[in-house]
Amino acid sequence: MSYQPAPSRYADSSLYRRCGRSGLLLPKLSLGLWHNFGDSDPADNRRALILHAFDRGITHFDLANNYGLPPGSAETNFGHIIRTDLPAHRDEMIISTKAGYTMWDGPYGDYGSRKYLLASLDHSLRRLGLDYVDIFYHHRPDPATPIEETMGALAHAVRSGKALYVALSNYNPEQTAAAAKLLRELGTPCLIHQPKYSMFVRTPEQGLLETLAREGIGCIPFSPLAQGLLTERYLDGLPADSRAARDPRFLKPEHLTEQKLTQIRRLADHAKTRGQSLAQMALAWVLRHEAVTTVLIGASKTSQIDDNLGALQNQTFTAAELAHLDQILAS
Numbered sequence: 237m238s239y240q241p242a243p244s245r246y247a248d249s250s251l252y253r254r255c256g257r258s259g260l261l262l263p264k265l266s267l268g269l270w271h272n273f274g275d276s277d278p279a280d281n282r283r284a285l286i287l288h289a290f291d292r293g294i295t296h297f298d299l300a301n302n303y304g305l306p307p308g309s310a311e312t313n314f315g316h317i318i319r320t321d322l323p324a325h326r327d328e329m330i331i332s333t334k335a336g337y338t339m340w341d342g343p344y345g346d347y348g349s350r351k352y353l354l355a356s357l358d359h360s361l362r363r364l365g366l367d368y369v370d371i372f373y374h375h376r377p378d379p380a381t382p383i384e385e386t387m388g389a390l391a392h393a394v395r396s397g398k399a400l401y402v403a404l405s406n407y408n409p410e411q412t413a414a415a416a417k418l419l420r421e422l423g424t425p426c427l428i429h430q431p432k433y434s435m436f437v438r439t440p441e442q443g444l445l446e447t448l449a450r451e452g453i454g455c456i457p458f459s460p461l462a463q464g465l466l467t468e469r470y471l472d473g474l475p476a477d478s479r480a481a482r483d484p485r486f487l488k489p490e491h492l493t494e495q496k497l498t499q500i501r502r503l504a505d506h507a508k509t510r511g512q513s514l515a516q517m518a519l520a521w522v523l524r525h526e527a528v529t530t531v532l533i534g535a536s537k538t539s540q541i542d543d544n545l546g547a548l549q550n551q552t553f554t555a556a557e558l559a560h561l562d563q564i565l566a567s
Contacts, residue, residue, distance in 0.1 A: 336375025
């Protein structure tokens with residue numbers, strides 16, 4: 237049976253925020269394809285996750301060249317879904333990909349050289365079956381390559397028509413400011429920055445969020461649920477069917493200390509007073525910042541997408557609440 241998108245998918249205009257000083261609107265929640273989209277993941281579930289997200293108004297899908305097992309398979313599998321189910325809706329979608337981590341052998345398959353970035357983008361487009369991506373990121377800073385070369389490669393990707401916007405990930409405030417200046421001079425302003433940010437990882441508060449606001453760059457935090465710690469899923473250990481149990485890159489048992497579990501229980505108790513699950517409160521907590529445009533979520537079930545969207549029903553925190561949460565996180 238052919239897929240027909242839900243007619244109501246854009247009914248809630250409050251789902252979208254403007255990205256920095258650009259003309260682009262992004263949904264407050266974006267779907268990341270780091271997990272659950274490799275070749276060993278069930279194809280029917282991959283398709284169900286993408287189509288359900290689209291039906292709920294989530295228009296932004298985030299990839300990288302090395303996502304999936306084997307690396308690159310997430311792009312290939314997502315591209316198949318676009319061609320079979322969503323070919324008429326490409327212009328309703330924001331598709332992003334990245335390059336910056338090891339992707340192939342030899343000296344030209346990693347970091348931030350012009351050679352690597354532009355070759356990787358070509359590979360990504362072939363896997364996706366697309367003429368262009370909407371957003372192309374440099375995935376991490378390269379200490380050995382001049383930043384002028386890396387930013388020049390990003391700008392070239394736009395001039396060549398292979399990307400509409402460029403972006404950064406994992407850059408610190410000083411690196412972000414320098415990159416933003418170069419990209420402006422090249423006529424390709426930085427659209428968005430993707431840092432790791434959650435209640436448990438607050439590094440972006442040490443200057444990055446301020447830098448992004450000043451530069452007019454959007455922010456899309458990844459791991460807002462701290463690899464699942466900011467849910468109630470791991471309070472009794474690692475469930476056998478969890479991603480953490482299958483993939484040690486995701487969450488290690490030693491992260492589940494008694495101190496951390498006590499914090500999680502206290503946070504969950506406070507979430508209940510807000511009428512939210514812990515996950516919903518954690519997403520709302522990240523979204524409370526004006527500098528944050530959208531938050532990346534992952535999902536293995538369509539019900540998780542619905543639960544995460546429930547975070548948008550209560551995005552307001554009082555000063556007293558924030559102080560109480562800080563006290564829990566400092567304990």
